[in-house]
């Protein structure tokens with residue numbers, strides 16, 4: 001049996017990668033991108049968006065639907081040109097609301113119920129007699145047949161709504177708008193949330209050519225210089241969460257085999273907010289089972305699946321008091337442990353930090369792979385537009401991602417990662433503008 005310092009040293013060695021290891025993953029990622037683009041076997045779907053970058057001069061008022069998971073948002077966005085935009089109105093509602101008497105996520109609910117509900121929200125936001133082009137961010141695995149044609153391949157994120165798998169999502173939306181007599185609302189584009197984030201980032205930054213979500217889920221898109229479809233520039237949704245050429249630990253295996261779809265979304269399960277808490281929980285529980293920490297104590301939430309969330313990780317990491325007093329309070333409140341040792345609190349925080357560092361390193365590796373594909377000589381300057389709670393709210397995450405990229409690429413001036421909030425909503429409006437004009 002390892003003693004505690006040795007156990008944590010081993011964990012760090014298993015999780016934290018060297019620069020050379022990160023570069024190797026970048027190389028494998030680039031390889032899968034190239035295979036996916038040319039239709040060969042690959043873990044990366046490389047879905048065409050049929051869109052390219054905006055100029056920042058697109059203007060007008062557009063409607064946007066942002067459908068990504070737990071909530072749906074409907075936005076009215078004014079694009080003003082010169083990279084300036086304003087969200088004039090935004091309505092958000094959960095997909096499940098027991099007090100409102102609906103659960104659009106359940107298999108007993110039909111997609112027309114959900115889109116009928118969305119159409120009703122839109123009705124209150126538009127004036128009769130004006131035309132509203134609409135962009136739709138739909139962040140699920142799709143087969144994109146055109147800018148306005150997307151077939152849902154399967155639901156993810158715990159959604160089971162009936163009547164949509166295998167169908168064109170936009171056709172169903174257009175029917176629901178017609179039923180509501182909203183003939184002045186005209187769907188123009190269906191996009192992924194990463195594409196929305198890139199479009200919103202590029203609207204006021206011409207160097208933005210990569211868009212990424214680091215939140216509950218994880219995925220990245222980029223501007224492909226030579227799309228196999230047009231031969232020219234096109235934004236490609238990599239669906240990078242499914243990348244599978246990764247060094248995995250016994251903890252990753254355990255998490256994957258207990259997950260809803262074992263073997264799928266391997267990268268996403270190692271990096272994203274949905275899984276990072278669970279990964280840390282599995283490691284902590286293993287330390288408890290080995291008798292290394294919390295000797296013989298019932299660890300409450302730590303022993304139950306999915307009870308430890310990425311918000312808990314943020315709480316542990318944000319404690320900068322000398323005796324880790326906040327971690328101590330957290331242990332009392334969440335786990336019913338009131339007499340932890342400082343050593344145990346330090347270990348808890350180290351485990352959270354190790355899981356976060358690896359998440360940063362793996363995502364940096366994929367960004368480095370994309371950069372070496374689009375700019376092999378590293379001669380341009382690139383902005384990566386990022387949205388998502390993991391990136392925005394995890395202490396130190398965004399800074400660490402930037403520093404890791406700089407170190408791996410051995411350049412400080414090549415790439416800037418920056419937060420683009422509401423990217424998937426604003427990006428849908430920009431997509432509508434790109435198609436409509």
Ligand code: GLC
Pocket residue numbers: 068139140141156192193194213217218219220239241268
């Ligand atoms: C999941 C979806 C992907 C989406 C990502 C972030 O990985 O498959 O389409 O972009 O979550 O929301």
